[in-house]
Amino acid sequence: MESDARRIRTVGIIGAGRLGTVLARLAASAGYHVIVAGSGAPALIAPAMRAIGATAGTIPMVAAEADAVILALPLGRYRMLPAEPLDGTLVIDAMNYWWGSDGIRDDLNDPRTSTSELVQTHLAGAHVVKALSHMGYQDLEDEARPAGSAGRKAIAIAGDDAADVSLVAALVNDLGFDPVMAGPLSAGIMLEPGAEAFGADVDETQLREMLERFPTSQRGIIVARARGELPL
Template structure:
């Protein structure tokens, strides 16, 4: 499959590498230009291109940038043929993105409004070290899962195959409107769950509880110093605030 990726942060770069090594033809772009992606291109086999070029001749375009910058992608998205599937990995971080007008409950709905077409949400509910290090072959007993939300069934099915290619079981998380169930503060968000556990976590999501947990988690992590255990600690914190130890015991993964 021909795939374009916009963004070379922790998630975007890892997706470029994983999907490239899975056999897909990759094009990758960022705001700094092709010369900034030499190492990633060498490691992944991807072709570094400009933002104007990344959507040419692709079957899927994955956007992996700060949520507040998503509206700036509209000209790129408008040039895509109707059949190109758009997927997004972004999350709203208020300290980075600020207040986003009309964000509403579901970030997926807001993204669709900004880009003017259906968008599939995937990989946003993993910390970058989980995506990079914890993928497993299909059928592995310790294989973790990724929620995938979107209203277009065919597009969602295609993105779910790509999730599988990155080493995780895809779990259907519903429509774009249901995407709030996989956002910060919910039991499904960055908690490293298997497919069965993730489905239960999605069902347990409560919007008011998610808001309270999100604010508490942000306050805690803003007091931390970054170190080598930061992302492991973040997963543990998300699991603890959601009370998942009562359902699943300790962190199996």
Template sequence: MHVADRPSIGIFGAGKVGTALARLLVASGYEVVMAGSPRQTALDLLVSVVAPGAKVASPDALVAGSDVIIVAVPFGKGGTVPWDDFDGRIVVDAMNYWPPVDGHIAEIDADERSTSEINAARNPNARVVKSLNHLGYHEMEDDSMDAGSPLRRALAVVGDDAEARTVLARIIDDLGFDAVDGGPLANGRALEPGHPAFGRELGAGELTALVAPAADLVA
């Protein structure tokens, strides 16, 4: 059942990551709206089967009705998302740059910024945070645990907007993970493929040490 004071969530991307997140969010009481690729046919039917309770909307309607927007499209398709419309919105970059999938993108390979800093530059007025990218979609539901479990897995949240990090941390806690404040968006490099925190099952203390010397956002 939806809890009125929880932010509404919009997800760009109805693939395995997006639908896994949608199932967890709906089960946790969030209103979820999804937008997929224009090439995905019968998207309403797909979402009703793989993420029951989530709704499908146009990109414009998704942006207008969402407090938090999760971008979960393939990295190479990141430019197809309407970043110009994200002014003032909390935007979660859940994408990963995978050369085996995306191919080597020369501009990305040569850029010293984290990929989330690169994405954030698409709209400086968006409140971009990096998270939900450093665990596999198949682990999202399997590894979710109740608060207080000594084996609870941690997820990091990085971003230059402290309030946005706190909002996402509460969502992560509801999803069944401990949220760790990883500090500024530049620290997202540690969450990317090939870097220390990516794909590892870590507790809050271990993850904090790898990303940034910061305290947990959610007790």
């Protein structure tokens, strides 16, 4: 698809918890057609989704009908996602490793790779972009503002393909936040727990400053050493 045909019109969300529900509400309010798949039968979440302007569906339905699919489920379950149906799909990774829900998982906390790169490896045919992950669901719900609003908050985006990142940036803007480019998918580690930007509810300037400080932060030094960018 090219130009206008690549616009996101239908947003799919896998995960009907607090984050998924907030994102569904924001996307529906912004005029997108929204399909949400939870862990159970669609009928279980259909009334709640209908109340916020979204449609309840299944993961296969989301994969087939959505122009972009947001992953809003616990990161520890990413290997349960069906890879083949998401081939060629723009997948927005809003997940983070959280030991409270994922348990102690060394494979999800390896400083040599971002968790979004793990998701990309599993969803080999998808186009994975990291976004909508570092701000808490309550802040996402409370802070959305129209473009140009004073004090508008920012959301960082990390991805390897410029066209994919541009599409996600347009979506982030429509949801009510200023998009900030963090770099390639590997740079998504700057948005994970342990980094200053994780949990950040700040404007574009402040978020850029946080990302710029990452290399000299404690977490940044750990990451650089693990990746062979600094001597041990």
